[in-house]
Amino acid sequence: MESTDVLVIGSGIAGLCAAIEAARTGATVAVASAGKTMSGSSFFPGTWGLGLIGPVNEDDEQDLIDTIQTVGGGVADPELVQTFVHGIPQAIEWLEQDLGVELKRPQNAESAQQKQFIPCFDHKTRMWRGLTRKPLEDALTARIESLGIRLLPRHELIDLVEDTKGRITGTVLYNLTEDRIVPFATKATIIAAGGTGGLFERSLTSADVLSSSQAIALAHGASLTNIEFMQMMPGFIEPKRNLVFNEKTWRYVHVDQPVDIADDKLDDLLEQRSGYGPFTSRLTSRAIDLVIDQAGAEGLALHYDFPREDVPEFVQTFATWLQDEHGIAPTDEMRVAMYAHAANGGIKIDKTAHTGVEGLYACGEATGGMHGADRIGGLSSANGIVFGRIAGASAALAAQKEPETALKADIALPHYGIAxxxxxxxxxxxxxxxxxxxxxxxxxxxxxxxxxxxxxxxxxxxxxxxxxxxxxxxxxxxxxxxxxxxxxxxxxxxxxRTESLGSHYRADYTGHLSKAEHN
Structure with a gap:
């Protein structure tokens, strides 16, 4: 039977950072992913890349911690938030210095202070870095090869295996290429298989985000937290589907169909809506999202009216990407609809990325607790790196304590199926x-x-x-x-949760939404 010290489920940023960190200790490591290696939302082709933010310096750390709690509506786990923020500077240094990933930076100090660089839902600029696909893939590939990490693309997790004491001692995988069930014994398992987008018709995630691993963990004794909080984002459905709509460009939008908002209020709401990407119930500009939602599957018709000069760097990058990569000109009519996006909740973990179930760890978007009801932009990728590294180190340590006989147990295979x-x-x-x-x-x-x-x-x-x-x-x-x-x-x-809070909007809730809507 196949076996390894540490098995990572998922090969986005969180999973691969976990695998590298575990392998660095000398543990044997394998990475199984339902799609190809380097997949999931981290490598989703519908965006230019990923923003990554952190505190400007040590003095900024407490402000970022407080802001995460405020934006999170008070439902984030304080210990996880502290661990998270304190871990970001080292994580970025590790990416650049150790892995050799070339990160994008603002063009200059002046550019870094532009309001376009204020992260989504934040109140000030932070340290901003851009993760583009190729430099990240190249650096990860080189390190995976040098550490001898075994890659199992197109291997889907279908169950976990536990011993009589409830400890996770293996997994049942499905090899999609060879169409066969594969038992896999492990000393420690890390779930990093992404969020909940796979449960929705329209989602800004790739098809390999299956949204099954959280329930598999739950069935074996793990808990879920903040699972009602999910980001929903406007995205294009015409002239091309599954493309993220850049929120910074709302202020340049001209709506091409009648909407249930007074003309004199529309511009102000579009300006406010330019400050953040995913829907929130906290702010009055939720009216824009409600109009998109009302437009349904047809989408809301609009086009851009960009200024001739002084176009901010962020907007210029997006407009160029739309034109060059997708052949969409700013003046073309576009249609925008709501898409399911990132999960803000998931498997509950502690600050060591442990799920509370012996032998089982989790990280990345599959987990919850470090964000809350709304999440600041650029913290999803940061979360994957910080807790990915923590999960890898914790799982490797747990694996070292297990005797070799732990990999000898028989794994009974399931027999029931469905056409x-x-x-x-x-x-x-x-x-x-x-x-x-x-x-x-x-x-x-x-x-x-x-x-x-x-x-x-x-x-x-x-x-x-x-x-x-x-x-x-x-x-x-x-x-x-x-x-x-x-x-x-x-x-x-x-x-x-009968009240509206952040990304969770109860249309039948009659109480006050929040102080923030009066800002």
């Missing part, structure tokens, strides 16, 4: 339910209906499952059951 055509139909139904009731407009009526429909999908999945199935059918059943379980947990959390 892949049935699984596809039910997955489509799941995504439709989540997109209908669990995007921007959430109400008791809608969320109750969502739970009812998910229960129906769960029952139908059980009814259609058969024994002695093919491996692809076994994987399809495991995936679908985990996705339904995570969807149910999300809807329950959304129902339980």
């Amino acid at each position: 892949t055509t049935d699984a596809e139909r039910l997955t489509h139904g799941l995504r439709h339910t989540m997109s209908t009731y669990c995007m921007i407009n959430r109400t008791e009526t809608g969320l109750s209906e969502a739970l009812h429909e998910l229960e129906g999908l769960k029952t139908e999945t059980t009814t259609l499952s058969t024994q002695k199935a093919q491996d692809s059918e076994v994987a399809a059943l495991a995936r679908l059951q985990s996705q339904i379980r995570l969807a149910q947990e999300m809807v329950k959390a959304m129902r339980k």
Whole structure:
């Protein structure tokens, strides 16, 4: 049977940083990912790259910690936030000095102070760095090779294996290339398989973000936290789909269809909306997102009216990328709709990235607690690097303490499966339910209906499952059951939180939204 000291599930930034850090200690490390290596949201092609922010200096650390808590609506874990912020400067230094990743910087000190460089939801400029795909991929590839990390692309996690004491001693993977189930013994496992975007019809994540790993961890004793908080972003659906809409450009937008906002207020709301990317209920410019949401699948028609001169650097970069990479001119009519984006909640971890289940660690967007209800821009990639490195070091340390006999245990393989055509139909139904009731407009009526429909999908999945199935059918059943379980947990959390808070908007909530809307 296959075995390794540390197995990492997921090969985005968090997973690969975890693998490198674990391998540095001398542990044998393998990385399994449902898609190709270097995949998931970290390497999603619908953006120019990733922003990465941190404190300007030591004096700025406390302000950033306080701001994360404020923007997070008081639901972030204080200990995780401290660990996170204190870890960012070393993480950036590690990327540049140790891995040799070339990071983008603002053109000059003056440019760094432009309001366009204030991170989303923040109140001041921070240290900003840009992670572009090729330098990151090149540096990671070189280090993975030099450390002898084993790569298992197209290997999906379908279950964890525990011993009689509840310790995780292995995994069950599905090899998509060879269409076979693979048992894999491990001394420590790290889940870094991304967020919840895979449960929605429109999402700004790649297709390999399956949104099943959180429920697999849950089934083996882990907990979830802040799972009701998910970022939703405007994105293009015309002339091209699955492209992120750059929020800094809202102030240059001309809306080409009637909307339910007075003309004299529209410009002010668009100006405010230019300060952040994902939807929030905290600010009055939520009106813009509600208008997009009302436009539905057709999207909101608009075009750009950029100034002839003095175009800020950020905006220039985005306009050039749209034109050169996608052939979209600023004056073209575009249509924008809401997309599910990053999860702000997930598997609960402590400051060592431990899940509370022996042998199981987690990091990156699969986890929650370090952000809260809204997340400051540039902290998702920072989170992946900081807690990825912590998870790798913690898992390697745990693996060192385990005897070699830990890798000898037998792993029983699942036999029940579901026809892949049935699984596809039910997955489509799941995504439709989540997109209908669990995007921007959430109400008791809608969320109750969502739970009812998910229960129906769960029952139908059980009814259609058969024994002695093919491996692809076994994987399809495991995936679908985990996705339904995570969807149910999300809807329950959304129902339980009856007030609007950050990214969670209860349209049926009648209380005051927040002081921030008066700012």
